[in-house]
Structures are given as C-alpha cells and as structure tokens.
Amino acid sequence: MKSDFREVREELRQRILQGVWAPGDLVPNEVDLAAEFGCARATVNRAMRELAEAGLIERKRKAGTRVRLSPRRAARFDIPIVREEIEARGAAYRYALISRDEIAPPDWLAARMALAPGDLVLHLTCLHHADGQPYQHEERWISLAALPQARDGDFTATGPNEWLVREVPFSDAEISFSAIAADDQLARRMGCATGDALFLVERATWWEGRAITFVRLAHQRGHRMTTRY
Amino acid sequence: MKSDFREVREELRQRILQGVWAPGDLVPNEVDLAAEFGCARATVNRAMRELAEAGLIERKRKAGTRVRLSPRRAARFDIPIVREEIEARGAAYRYALISRDEIAPPDWLAARMALAPGDLVLHLTCLHHADGQPYQHEERWISLAALPQARDGDFTATGPNEWLVREVPFSDAEISFSAIAADDQLARRMGCATGDALFLVERATWWEGRAITFVRLAHQRGHRMTTRY
The missing domain is CATH 1.10.10.10 (Winged helix-like DNA-binding domain superfamily/Winged helix DNA-binding domain)
Structure with a gap:
C-alpha cells in the first residue's frame, strides 16, 4: 500500500x-x-x-x-482579543478607559520588564463590558522607552491591546494563569464583592528582546477559560 | 542562495x-x-x-x-503529572488518598460525562503535597462503565492520574481554568482560609468517544500556571 x-x-x-x-x-x-x-x-x-x-x-x-513512559500532553489556548472573545459569545462589547498616567514604574515592574533607571511607563486601566456587565478589568503598563509612540496613542475609543497588536504585530510573551481575591477597588469596578475569587491572566510581552508591555487581566466571577486538546 | x-x-x-x-x-x-x-x-x-x-x-x-489583520496567538501549556511538576520544582512529593467510593453520579456529572442511567462512577479525593505542604487537591470521578478495571485499581500508593495514564495512554480532553473560593472542607484540607481564592483546573477526558474521567484540581493559594509562547 x-x-x-x-x-x-x-x-x-x-x-x-x-x-x-x-x-x-x-x-x-x-x-x-x-x-x-x-x-x-x-x-x-x-x-x-x-x-x-x-x-x-x-x-x-x-x-x-x-x-514515552508518561505521555506528555500540551493544551493549546487561543489568546483572543477581548472584543473578539465577547463578540464570539454573541454579546455586545463596550470599552471604557478608567485612567491613564505616565509614571515611574514601581520596583517590581521595573524588575519584571528589565527597565533601565529613569525609564517611564504608560499606566492604563480599562474595563471591557459584555452586554453592559463588567467582563474583564485590564491594568496595563507600556514601556515608553521601547514604544515612545504610545504617548500619542488614543486609548479612549479602543483598548491598548488592539493598538499594540497593530503597532507590534509579532512578539514573544510569557503568560500566567492564577486566582486572586478582588480588593475593594477591583470589586467596585467589577461589580462583585471584596474578596471574591477572580481568574487572573498576566502577560509580559517582548519584541526583539525588549519588554514592551505587562498586563493584568481580571475576569468576571465564574469566568472559565476552556480548550480541547 | x-x-x-x-x-x-x-x-x-x-x-x-x-x-x-x-x-x-x-x-x-x-x-x-x-x-x-x-x-x-x-x-x-x-x-x-x-x-x-x-x-x-x-x-x-x-x-x-x-x-492576518489581528495575529491570532495560541499559548501552549504542558500538562504534567503533578508528581513530575512538584519534583521539577525540586520539592519532595507525597501523595495521600482521602476517600474512595463507588457512587451513582450526581446529575451534573452524569450530564457532563454523558453517562447512561445506572452507570456508576468511582469517586476519589486525594491530596498531593510538596515538601509536606498541600499543593493540589484532586477530586476525581472515573466511569466504571468505560473503565471497569478501575475497581481493581490501588490508589493508596500512587494517584489515579498516573494509573489512568498507564491504562489509557492517549485520549481527548477538555480543560478549563478558573478561580474558586475554598469552601470549609477544601480550606481545611489545603490549610488555607475559607473563601481563599484558589486556581482550579477541571479536565474531562474521552477515549474513543466515551467519557473516561472528570477531575477538579484545586491548587495552593498563590499558585500560577505559566508558559511562554
């Protein structure tokens, strides 16, 4: 045959x-x-x-x-843009910018992103709604040393993730999944109780060896990320 | 060239x-x-x-x-056996079986695993320790209709996952990540406070179209699952 x-x-x-x-x-x-x-x-x-x-x-x-003695399995997760994720659920997407500041990075972030002394970051917080309900809270830091054009970015109408995808079409990333308890501010923004368990995605992105951005995405209570493999 | x-x-x-x-x-x-x-x-x-x-x-x-207009990214997660995961961290692994019962599946599980009326499941709870600390709490159901030999499985010395990997070396799975608040029993077993946010992995496994097992893996407080892509 x-x-x-x-x-x-x-x-x-x-x-x-x-x-x-x-x-x-x-x-x-x-x-x-x-x-x-x-x-x-x-x-x-x-x-x-x-x-x-x-x-x-x-x-x-x-x-x-x-x-192999024990089959080593790998699961593949598509990492969608949140707007596409919400629309794929048949829900209406709405984006809101909560805050925008140019700041000196806190120590943990400077270490995480390997920033040089004096480097500034653009700090953004925003909320992504599905059918009017808070779906994902985004706290993001963008390195202004690596991406000075972020200063001119307009993040009032569309989220920084969509801007970044256009600006830096391909990059390396490290992604972590974990669970956090909502603090007072996050609970207020997400419309849940303080202490509620929320699913957290953290992602650090590099391009040509330089840290571009670090983001923390907290999801609505009960959120599940699912894949088949 | x-x-x-x-x-x-x-x-x-x-x-x-x-x-x-x-x-x-x-x-x-x-x-x-x-x-x-x-x-x-x-x-x-x-x-x-x-x-x-x-x-x-x-x-x-x-x-x-x-x-592509917006690059569609996918992250790949290796799904290790918990013993290998703990040993890879340089910690000592210890396994303990908490309970073992043959039960009629609750309705949600019968639906999830597409079990027939009358099908029984083996219900196991166990704890995986890293350096003496609770690392992962495993609650597992195995279909006895699909895997009757599970009745003879000895789950006192090694976990059901390692037994399943030998018994069913390749299968399809659906995996979900989420966050849960520890209830009283889980908190007691994991040595955390009731209500603490824990990272949860749920996995349903099929072999040749039949549901084999469903498992809920709750992880120690602060646990992160990380990958690069």
Missing part, C-alpha cells in the same frame, strides 16, 4: 494505544517503517514528528525514538 | 513584522517564493505552515494566503 502521513500516523498511534509498542520501547527506525508502509521516509518522518508533538513518543538524537 | 525552511520562515516573518506585507495583504504564491529563495516549493510550504500555526498568516483554499 502507498500511505500518506496521516494513515501512517494513525497506524503508529494505534500500535502505541494498543500496547503493541509499550511505554519505553524503542520505535522501529524510519527506513524500516517506510519499507513496511511502502512510502517515502519523509512521510514516516512527518508522522513521527506529529506523534512527538502530541507527546506520545520521544525522539533523542543518539538514543533513537521511544514510546 | 539555497534556503532551508527556517531561513525562509524568518525572512517571511520579517516581511510581516516590518510591514513589507501589511495586514490583509495577499502573500505571494509558493511557486514564486520558491523561485525567489531558490528552494523547493515544499520548503516554502513548510515555512508558511509554521507562520499559519503562529497565527501570522491565514490560508484559505480558494482566496489564497493573507497576512
């Missing part, structure tokens, strides 16, 4: 699932598998690459490819 | 970053790009595939490939 990489991948996956190849076992080499499936070695290679990405096998340069 | 796909990908990425190709622009076709880079069309195709996965370009069968 002449197989495409999807067929090869499925067949290999079944052998792992059914224990034909047990955890820790060496997987036959690509040349032998290509001969067995009557396909190009590149086809087997592509199938193996996808199985490795799925965490089923582990490829080591010298030691060969083995079935 | 003869380019490999990484060089092609980087060059195309730079054109997008620098606005040579603006958001919404049609990207030149693969044949022309292959001629320009002096490489195989498959090399350009691989580079384009990676740029599409990174959310920079959008490929449509008939309409061609365009630079």
Whole structure:
C-alpha cells in the first residue's frame, strides 16, 4: 500500500494505544517503517514528528525514538482579543478607559520588564463590558522607552491591546494563569464583592528582546477559560 | 542562495513584522517564493505552515494566503503529572488518598460525562503535597462503565492520574481554568482560609468517544500556571 502521513500516523498511534509498542520501547527506525508502509521516509518522518508533538513518543538524537513512559500532553489556548472573545459569545462589547498616567514604574515592574533607571511607563486601566456587565478589568503598563509612540496613542475609543497588536504585530510573551481575591477597588469596578475569587491572566510581552508591555487581566466571577486538546 | 525552511520562515516573518506585507495583504504564491529563495516549493510550504500555526498568516483554499489583520496567538501549556511538576520544582512529593467510593453520579456529572442511567462512577479525593505542604487537591470521578478495571485499581500508593495514564495512554480532553473560593472542607484540607481564592483546573477526558474521567484540581493559594509562547 502507498500511505500518506496521516494513515501512517494513525497506524503508529494505534500500535502505541494498543500496547503493541509499550511505554519505553524503542520505535522501529524510519527506513524500516517506510519499507513496511511502502512510502517515502519523509512521510514516516512527518508522522513521527506529529506523534512527538502530541507527546506520545520521544525522539533523542543518539538514543533513537521511544514510546514515552508518561505521555506528555500540551493544551493549546487561543489568546483572543477581548472584543473578539465577547463578540464570539454573541454579546455586545463596550470599552471604557478608567485612567491613564505616565509614571515611574514601581520596583517590581521595573524588575519584571528589565527597565533601565529613569525609564517611564504608560499606566492604563480599562474595563471591557459584555452586554453592559463588567467582563474583564485590564491594568496595563507600556514601556515608553521601547514604544515612545504610545504617548500619542488614543486609548479612549479602543483598548491598548488592539493598538499594540497593530503597532507590534509579532512578539514573544510569557503568560500566567492564577486566582486572586478582588480588593475593594477591583470589586467596585467589577461589580462583585471584596474578596471574591477572580481568574487572573498576566502577560509580559517582548519584541526583539525588549519588554514592551505587562498586563493584568481580571475576569468576571465564574469566568472559565476552556480548550480541547 | 539555497534556503532551508527556517531561513525562509524568518525572512517571511520579517516581511510581516516590518510591514513589507501589511495586514490583509495577499502573500505571494509558493511557486514564486520558491523561485525567489531558490528552494523547493515544499520548503516554502513548510515555512508558511509554521507562520499559519503562529497565527501570522491565514490560508484559505480558494482566496489564497493573507497576512492576518489581528495575529491570532495560541499559548501552549504542558500538562504534567503533578508528581513530575512538584519534583521539577525540586520539592519532595507525597501523595495521600482521602476517600474512595463507588457512587451513582450526581446529575451534573452524569450530564457532563454523558453517562447512561445506572452507570456508576468511582469517586476519589486525594491530596498531593510538596515538601509536606498541600499543593493540589484532586477530586476525581472515573466511569466504571468505560473503565471497569478501575475497581481493581490501588490508589493508596500512587494517584489515579498516573494509573489512568498507564491504562489509557492517549485520549481527548477538555480543560478549563478558573478561580474558586475554598469552601470549609477544601480550606481545611489545603490549610488555607475559607473563601481563599484558589486556581482550579477541571479536565474531562474521552477515549474513543466515551467519557473516561472528570477531575477538579484545586491548587495552593498563590499558585500560577505559566508558559511562554
């Protein structure tokens, strides 16, 4: 038979699932598998690459490819722009800027963003509503050393995230998920009780090695971020 | 020059970053790009595939490939086994089973797992410690209709997750992140105050279309789940 990489991948996956190849076992080499499936070695290679990405096998340069002892799984989360996220839920989106200041960064932020002494940041707080209810509270700091044009940004009509996406189309980011208790101010803004447990997303963004922005996104009570993998 | 796909990908990425190709622009076709880079069309195709996965370009069968208006980003989270996660932090891992019951599933769970009337579930609660401190509270339900061998599982020495990984090496899952307030029982077990905000991971797992297990993982106060993308 002449197989495409999807067929090869499925067949290999079944052998792992059914224990034909047990955890820790060496997987036959690509040349032998290509001969067995009557396909190009590149086809087997592509199938193996996808199985490795799925965490089923582990490829080591010298030691060969083995079935992983415990499958290492990875979940993929799309990081949407909040307006798109709200509209995808069929709700009406409304944005409001709460505050805008140019400030010297607090120490924790200067350390987090690796800012030089004297660097200023633009500090913005805003609220994203879904059908008139507070949905996400955004507290954001933008490095004015890295992005001086943020001074001219108009953040009254659209959020800084949409501005940043246009200004810095590609970047590296570190994202953290956690839970926080709402303090008095956040509770007032989000329309919840002080101490309520809120889902927090924090994200630091770099472009060409420089910190661009750090943001804290607190979500309405009961918010869930869900994905399939 | 003869380019490999990484060089092609980087060059195309730079054109997008620098606005040579603006958001919404049609990207030149693969044949022309292959001629320009002096490489195989498959090399350009691989580079384009990676740029599409990174959310920079959008490929449509008939309409061609365009630079995305707002880059769609995705973050990848490794889903480790809690023992490995704790040991990777350099902490000592300890596991304790709190309770084990065979029960009729509550309605919400029967709906969530699409169980048939009369199906029973194994209900387990356990605690994972890091250096003697409660790190993660696990409440798990395993479908005995799908996995009757769970009745014979010994969950006193190792957690049900490690047992499941051996029993069902590959599966589909839906995962949710959220924040919860600890109730009295959870607070007592986690050594925190009632009402404390805890980071919650919920995961439902299917194998060949059948629900296998549903789990709620509550984490110690201040826990963060972090990734780079």
